[in-house]
Structure formats: structure tokens, C-alpha cells
Amino acid sequence: MGSRLRRALLPDLSPWRSSRDFRLLWGQGLVTYFSSFMAMVALPLQIKELTGSPFAVGAMGAVELVPLVVFGLYGGALADAVDRRKVLLLSEAGMGVMAGVLLVNAMLPEPLLWPLYLVAAGVSGLAGLQRPALDSLLARIVPHDQQTAAAALNALRWQLGAIAGPALAGLVVAYAGHATAYATTVAGFVVSVLLCSRLAPAPPTHDADKPSLRGIAEGARYAWSRPVLLGTYAVDLAAMFFAFPNTIFPFLADELDAQWSLGLMYAAGTAGSLLLSLTSGWTTRVRRHGLFVVFGAAAWGLAIAAAGWFTDIWLVLLCLAVAGAGDMLSGLGRATIWNQTIPESLRGRLAGIEVLSYSVGPQLGQVRAGAMAGWTGTRAAFWSGGLACVASVGLLTAVLPKLVTYDAETDEDALRRRAQKEAAAGL
Known part of the structure; x- marks a missing residue:
């Protein structure tokens, strides 16, 4: 046992x-x-x-x-x-x-x-x-x-x-x-x-052709034609745009009269994701990785909203740690789907699009968080962004249902990619 x-x-x-x-x-x-x-x-x-x-x-x-x-x-x-x-x-x-x-x-x-x-x-x-x-x-x-x-x-x-x-x-x-x-x-x-x-x-x-705008566009067209891939990018962008509040952590620490906690706020998310990584053995037996993406992003949004609602600093830090675990779960799902479905001939170009999906989102999210904090207040910027994240994930799930139903054992692209790797290995 x-x-x-x-x-x-x-x-x-x-x-x-x-x-x-x-x-x-x-x-x-x-x-x-x-x-x-x-x-x-x-x-x-x-x-x-x-x-x-x-x-x-x-x-x-x-x-x-x-x-x-x-x-x-x-x-x-x-x-x-x-x-x-x-x-x-x-x-x-x-x-x-x-x-x-x-x-x-x-x-x-x-x-x-x-x-x-x-x-x-x-x-x-x-x-x-x-x-x-x-x-x-x-x-x-x-x-x-x-x-x-x-x-x-x-x-x-x-x-x-x-x-x-x-x-x-x-x-x-x-x-x-x-x-x-x-x-x-x-x-x-x-x-x-x-x-x-x-x-x-x-x-x-x-x-392979030399790197060109035409080649980049070919990768973008492939991503657009695959609802599962499109869903991974869209969910990540929505989660980061609506619920990435790192830039206003100093103001939250001031409002809670806990300036000493600023460093812990920045570290809490990473601590939560580390805990999930250290207990991630069960994730390797899951086939429905789209559920990771959706549930992880929704958990991220709910936890960020809760962090803006609570006034006890330790509950806030706990919420940020839960948010980090949710982001980690969603990231595991995205990475697995990408590596299990994208053809080798397009893998680099799609990886370039991935760089945009997880770099532009946080940058725009910090702008949104700062603007909302100036308009509605710091804590409102947290909970409104978190709830908007959850709502957007729900909307994207309804628009792109194939992301939720993705199964590594039955998805056509995953099966094709598995066959390619087995052929390359001479199996």
C-alpha cells in the first residue's frame, strides 16, 4: 500500500x-x-x-x-x-x-x-x-x-x-x-x-525550407485548424490576461498592512506549483489532458479571486499557492497535448507560437491589473480579474468542446504522432 x-x-x-x-x-x-x-x-x-x-x-x-x-x-x-x-x-x-x-x-x-x-x-x-x-x-x-x-x-x-x-x-x-x-x-x-x-x-x-514568413504562416494556419491546440493557447492567454496580478502585489501588501509579506506573495505561486510537481506521479496515468488545461486555469482564476476577497494575509498566501498549483496543472496539460499531437515537421513553428501564448499574456495581464487597481482598487482588481478568468475559461470550453474531450488514446493527431515516433524509432 x-x-x-x-x-x-x-x-x-x-x-x-x-x-x-x-x-x-x-x-x-x-x-x-x-x-x-x-x-x-x-x-x-x-x-x-x-x-x-x-x-x-x-x-x-x-x-x-x-x-x-x-x-x-x-x-x-x-x-x-x-x-x-x-x-x-x-x-x-x-x-x-x-x-x-x-x-x-x-x-x-x-x-x-x-x-x-x-x-x-x-x-x-x-x-x-x-x-x-x-x-x-x-x-x-x-x-x-x-x-x-x-x-x-x-x-x-x-x-x-x-x-x-x-x-x-x-x-x-x-x-x-x-x-x-x-x-x-x-x-x-x-x-x-x-x-x-x-x-x-x-x-x-x-x-525543410529556409525560415520565412510563409513558413510561420503555415504553422499559424495549422494551429488555427486544430480546435484542441487553439483551446490551449486561448485558455492560457485568457487566464494570464485576466488574472495575472503580480505587478500590484506591493499595493495589496500595503492594504493588508503586511509589507513584510511581499516576498512571500511572489514566492507563494511557485511554492504551490512545486508542491504539485512533487506529487505529480498520478498525472502520468491521465489521458484527458484537456481537462487539466481547463480545470487548472479555472482553479487559478478562483484562487486569484479569493486572494482579493480575503483580508487575512495567511489566507491570501494560501490562495496564491493554490493558484500556482492550478497554473502548474494547466501547464502540464498544455505541454502534453502539444508534444503528443504536433507533427515533427511543424513542431518548431508551433513552439514559437507557444512562446507568444505564455509571454504576451502575463505582460498584458500586468497592464490590466495595474489599470484596474487604479480604477476600482487593488482588491477589486484581484477578484474581478479572477472571476473574469473563470468566465472566459467557461466560454472557451463551450466554444471549443474538443479541448475538454481530448483523449490521448483516441485523438487522431495524437495517434498519428505516436505512429511517427514509433516509425522513427524503428519499432
Whole structure:
């Protein structure tokens, strides 16, 4: 009984056991997350020290958005046309060079401001270029029936980095300075490049055209023609647009007279998603992954609404943790459906669209939350956005019912993708 319960709850480690490349990518990603958080913490702090302006710090987000969108779309087409391992290697090396620029600038007697924005834009562009290749590579190297387990393990990797990385980065910046933080980032990218170099080549499995607007449009048409895929993108965008309130956490902390809780507010969602990852064994035996997407997004919205309703800070933090778990569940469903249904020939371009769905939504959501907080008040911005999220998920479910009825054992695209992978493996 005890062993069965552990297997039902603990993460499924099958992808680690079955795929050497997955183990390499998991380790590479963990190193990259930890080292990158050094720069992610040090960079805005350095801008703050140089300017003393909140606007100057916030402008970094605007500088990052356009390169992420443009290169995310181009990176999707590129991932379908060239060796994905090469894209991963070159982009990691490029981000290492960018970290080197930050290191050199921090060591100047009077560090300059403009290189910080230049690096922020450059890293965002490289990340957008890399992400489709990375996501589409995962779909190739992990067996078809282990995609949910792989998504859970990858989420666990990110969560470990997101919780421990900023805490360690804050200590390094506070006690050793920006230059040490940037040097640590450079070292991390060196290790990451070495790990990536050990990956097996991943050339296109078909005669691919060069990256072009026509190729990007072909991927968009495919996504539009598949109600299940369209539903995953639409639900994620709606959830993030209506119920992503991170930008107004400081104001909620003030209203609750709990300024000390601000850091916990930012960490609570990640803690909730981490808890779900650590107890995700049961998710690998589910076939109706569309239900994950819908129920997870609805739970996210309800929890955000409740966080705006309660006045006890500990109940608010609990709600934010539940929201994080709901977002994690929805993310598992989306990742599994994407990797189980999208053809190999289009995987990169669809991964580029995925980059947009989970990057643009939070950016617009923060704008909505800030505007609503200014108009109706902070707590009203929470609960109204959460309820709007739930309503939009319900509407999308009614409009796109195939998302809810998706079954990995009967869906035509999933069966076709399984057959392709089995044929490629010679089974």
C-alpha cells in the first residue's frame, strides 16, 4: 500500500531513465536557471542604483518584449529548418557572451547604463530564438507516453531555480557585488554549453525550407485548424490576461498592512506549483489532458479571486499557492497535448507560437491589473480579474468542446504522432 501511494504521488522519473539527452537537458537547464537568476536579480538592482528611477527599472520589461516576440516566431521557423542542438548551443553561448558584457561593465570604475538595456534586449531575443528549439527537442527525445512526466520534471527544475535562485542571487549581490553575480552567470553558461555539446545531433527529419514568413504562416494556419491546440493557447492567454496580478502585489501588501509579506506573495505561486510537481506521479496515468488545461486555469482564476476577497494575509498566501498549483496543472496539460499531437515537421513553428501564448499574456495581464487597481482598487482588481478568468475559461470550453474531450488514446493527431515516433524509432 505504501509503495503504491508513493508511486501515485512522487514524480515519475521514467524520462530520466529512458533518455540520456533528457538527463543532459535537465541538468543543463538547472545550471542555467541558477546562474541566470544571478543576472536577473543583479541587473534591475544595478539599474536602480545607477538611476534611482522606478521607471528606468520598469523600462527593462518594455525593452525585452519586442525581441522576445520577433525572435520567438523566427526561432520557431528556424527550429524546423536546422539542427536544434546547434540552435541551443549557439544561443547558450550567445547568452554567455552577454553575461560577459555585464561583467566587464560592472568592473568599470563607473558602470554605464546603456549596456544593461542592450544586454536585456539581446538576452530576450536569444531566449526567444532558443525556446522553440528547446521545446521541440523535448518532444523528440522523450517517448510519447512519457510527455506528461517530462513536463512535470522540467517544471520541477524551473521551480527549484525560481525559489532558490533569487534567494542565492540576493545574497551574492548584497555581500559580493554585481560583478561576482555576473561572473557566476558566465560560469554557469560555460557549464551549460559543455552539457549541450554532449547532446546527440537533432537535424530536421524532413526537407525543410529556409525560415520565412510563409513558413510561420503555415504553422499559424495549422494551429488555427486544430480546435484542441487553439483551446490551449486561448485558455492560457485568457487566464494570464485576466488574472495575472503580480505587478500590484506591493499595493495589496500595503492594504493588508503586511509589507513584510511581499516576498512571500511572489514566492507563494511557485511554492504551490512545486508542491504539485512533487506529487505529480498520478498525472502520468491521465489521458484527458484537456481537462487539466481547463480545470487548472479555472482553479487559478478562483484562487486569484479569493486572494482579493480575503483580508487575512495567511489566507491570501494560501490562495496564491493554490493558484500556482492550478497554473502548474494547466501547464502540464498544455505541454502534453502539444508534444503528443504536433507533427515533427511543424513542431518548431508551433513552439514559437507557444512562446507568444505564455509571454504576451502575463505582460498584458500586468497592464490590466495595474489599470484596474487604479480604477476600482487593488482588491477589486484581484477578484474581478479572477472571476473574469473563470468566465472566459467557461466560454472557451463551450466554444471549443474538443479541448475538454481530448483523449490521448483516441485523438487522431495524437495517434498519428505516436505512429511517427514509433516509425522513427524503428519499432
